[in-house]
Amino acid sequence: MKKLLTFMLIATIGGSLLNASQSLSLESALEMLKSQNLEIKSAQIDIESALQDAKAASANHYGKLDFIQDFARSDDAGNVFGFKLSSREATFGDFGAQEFMSSLNPSSPNYVPDGDYTTPPSDLNYPDDRNYFQSKLKYEVPLFTGFKISSYEDIMESVTKIKKLEKSQVVNEKIYEMRKSFYDMALLEESISNLNVILSNIETLEAMTKEMIEVGYAKKVDLLEVKAKKGNVERLISQMESNKELLYHYISFLLNQKVTSIETPSLEIKTPSISSEEIVKNNLDIQKANRGLAIKESMVNVSKSAYYPMVGAFAEVATADDTFLGDASDHQSYTLGARLTWNIFNGGADYANVEKSRLDYLKTKTQVALANSGIELQIQKIKTEIDSFNKDIESLKKELALADEIYKNYEARYREKLSSMSDVIIKQSEQIQKILQLQQTINKRNERVFALEKLANGDER
Template identity: 20%
Template structure:
């Protein structure tokens, strides 16, 4: 008997000490941490940033291009020039000069050493498309729509993460309340052992009552141990969602409030204007419409403007025939325009326009399907929410009934009018009623959040 009581105490003490050190993690704090740290949300934010960059004027094609180029070349030559069959001439008479023997004097070889030549050039070329059939104009608008679509996709990721967050958060809250209920049940079972021992000493019952109480203490201890393990696992799951240390210690808020029915009806009436799936189909429709216009731009001409500036410096080395240094320094300017009109491209533009129109029709059909599915999902979610809320109310009343039954059973048990088995059954009934009530409460709240997500109000209400 003493050993069983010791085991129960050891099971409770570490968790009691731990609870004293835990800080409350409110729903608001959990949401803030998830928005800042969750991996999926961070990836979604980066995707939005990429889409924003793509939709800027720098990616539109509206700005001109400017290309610069420059070059330099250095050359050094060492040369020897020979003049076979040529003779030196008198500069005045033009006659060949003769040596002492009366023979013409051959023209000597000429050497050219360290003959250096440099060439430098630089230029700028500017190109601008003045008109391209409005293709880039509609492409730019399409990129803007794609940016809006990416923000909606990020919002969808955030909403899904919020549902995941509160699924785990409410599971922790449910297990926390179940733990308190099981601790109370264990304490009652321990008191039964003490009472059974006193009664046995005074001959009012048998050893069997003590053994039954010990069995109940063992079962309650095991149930509490399992709940503690489930609670620790759930907290680690929440730490993953929040992207924080897996060993982070905290407790959660177990207070639940429900949104008034009138407010939910207002949300449902505006669901088609706020549902993220419907809004995404609207953006896709706009993108497909711009795709048609972009494809149609292929029927129109393109007008390009070009401007250029160039500079060249050539410094040539002296040669045998041009002994001086030859320097050329040139600057040039140029302006041009080019009109291109693809009068017939083999039918490619026509095919692209037809396919773009078909894609637009498909997107219209998809929107109708999505709107019908969203309408169905909202009605189903509302029905599930109302059903679970009613179950929660029934379970709350059931707890009161079983609490009253348990109190009366305890009085009767203390007076010896019912057996320990009957008292234990009343205790189990109360325990089941309390845990069922906890389950119903958080199931109803989670259903409410899912309804808010479908109506597009999940991120706009205080939870």
Template identity: 45%
Template sequence: MKKTLLAMALTLPLFAVQQNLSLQRALEMVKENNLEVKVAEKNVLMKEQEHKAAVGYNFGSLDLVVNALRSNDAGNVFGFKLQSREASFADFGFDQFLAPMRQALMLANNNALTQQDLQNMNVILAIQPDKLNYPDARNHFQEKIQYKIPLYVGGRLMKYGEITDKMTTISKLDRQKILNEKLFETRKTYYNISLVENFIKNLNVILKNVEELEDTVKNMVKEGYALDIDLLQVQTKKADVLRMINQAKLNRDLAYQYLSFLVDDKVDSIVVLDNDVPMPHMKRDEMLARNIDIQKAHTGLEVTDLAIGVEKSKFLPTVGAFAEYGSADNTFLNDFTDKDAYTVGVQLKWNLFNGFVDKAKYEKAKIQNMKMQEQVELAKKGIGLKIDKIITSIKSKDYDIQSLREKVKYTKKVYDNYYSRYKEGLMAINDVLIKNSEHIQAVLNLVKTRFERNNKVFELENIINKGIL
């Protein structure tokens, strides 16, 4: 029993759902859980590491190198002995050279050298020493630390560091843009659900009115004041209202599914809002300055400025330093300090001619910079025009909503009047149903216009990078 209760406790969070989810909490969940936002965050982290790598090149590289070799190649073996500081005259074959040389010296001291002896001495120089030409195989262990650092590269490394920093900034702007889009979609979906809930509520009121009319017609049919066709017409209208309610509920369920996807959690219900989204109050210049695409364009322009510096640096010399310290022996780490050695040096390299390749790349970088300047201006004008169109549309929708609210009230009063007159036998059922349809259409148009108006406000907030949380 205890194991069963423990298993239920562990699995309970898997089946938890969000009840009466507030808009604020929904937006927080998007920031915390949305998978696309998490992917964008990983892209930022990668760009930050690329920047660190670019900056790291300024500090050079320190390497530990360990070579473990074995060879019987004459050149290698002799080189091994030199690196191990163990070379001797015996390695040059002096054991084969000294005996005949000693005899020749003795004859020379006794003035006993003949012409034949002098000729034999030339043969000594032709001796091929076995130890030098055919050495025994030898192990060789070399341990050393190498340090290389660029001293001057025409400012190229500094430019690369600044470029990767700008690319990190662009990735952060991309992340913010994706976050804004997810917040925009979340608010849009949240408000859409609220509008659908209010629409269903209004339709239920209309359904109640139609059912009341149906009861009235039934009674009038019984008393002979109305025909069966009148009742059939009312029931047809009732079926239409029920169909609209069912369709609205299906759209609401679909919106809930999308909201659950955005927050990465099951959402069962929300705190319904009845107000429309407030219009952001901001000067046009501030709207343009906050726009992420324009910010990215400006940052891209800065990158092309730095790219010109990178290409220009290729016309300048590069200077690097090198230092190495180590030891070698036929046994690993044997007599390290007795056989150690160091090497230091500086290298200057200056390309004098490469077929004008660097010049072509430099000109291309300048053209790219000019192109980017034009793209920045194009982005400003294009986005400015889009903002103006959206603001104009919002203002138009605000006027339409105000007018439609009055129309909903008016059509409801007209319907009530026609219904009262129908009960008095002064109006045909067709006229009552027509006014009922006009009222339903007015309600539908109001909801639709509020949908469109809110979506335009959300679109504007997304464009101007308006902070939500």
């Protein structure tokens, strides 16, 4: 057993190390995100809760069955007689019949020739105390509620769909954040690679400057300028490495597990080809707004239900005795019935409630139209920004290529003592500036592409 446990432990540790050493692809990360992200799990719980609310609303159609167990003890005349009557044990003696008959007996000391109809019978008015146990099953069911229950069903169905749409929004938001994190990482690695090339060039320039100082063709201040620029580039690389570490922490947070290595995607992201009309039609915010409008419409129907009569039916079976379930079959009883309740007048409150619900519906309808216009405006704004960034990126790539050539030219001129070290450093600074500017522009362009995909519910067509 010890050997088996040791083998399983080694296998588990080995598998964990293997998984830790593997780089996580974007596709795998997105699949893991849907099942591991805590916010998505919370949204799923909200859906399940809404489904239970919908079941509770539908359950009203089937009425309710109650078991009622009463226990009482009383010497109140009305209660005692009622207890006996309910348990089918009432007798003539409970009415004082024995006392009355004795008043008709000539041999009785209480004899009254014409009978005694005015003396209160003691057996009826002063009974002994009595226990009362009643066991009852009662079933009540609504037959017609003025469409109130069906309207509440429609409301809860819309609420459930809204919760599902909210979960889809959470999923899309987390996909957006995950994709952006992966592409941010790709940009950082690209920028670090470019800066490492520049750092290598600076180190070459540093070595060359040292040699030129030895032969008297350069000054110590030239070397100081080179070292200062080298420190600047190293600082930039260090900052980007720190940003990479922060991105890994954020990706780990999104996936709810530790991530130390990922496969960075290509920096080229195509602009979604989906039309603005399709985006507006399928947009989750618009779908939520439409569901909210359906709820307001159902609320109008709920308000109108006050104009209709309410009809319900009930049935009950019961047994009663002075002991629990005593002679239950002999003392059982049943009741069947129905009730109609119709409010004829309540001072115009029903009309006011209907009008308020109708106005809420009209207001929501206006808000839905406004939401459609807002999404359309947002789409056009994002598309315009993407086009602008595309042009900026093309221009910056050309400017970076020119800056690279200018730097190489000035480096060669410095070797020939045709330019100063300050001129070389300035051109190198322009080269670094173009790299960082290009990175920022690509980052902004990617963020806008992801934002457009998010509006399109993650559609990347």
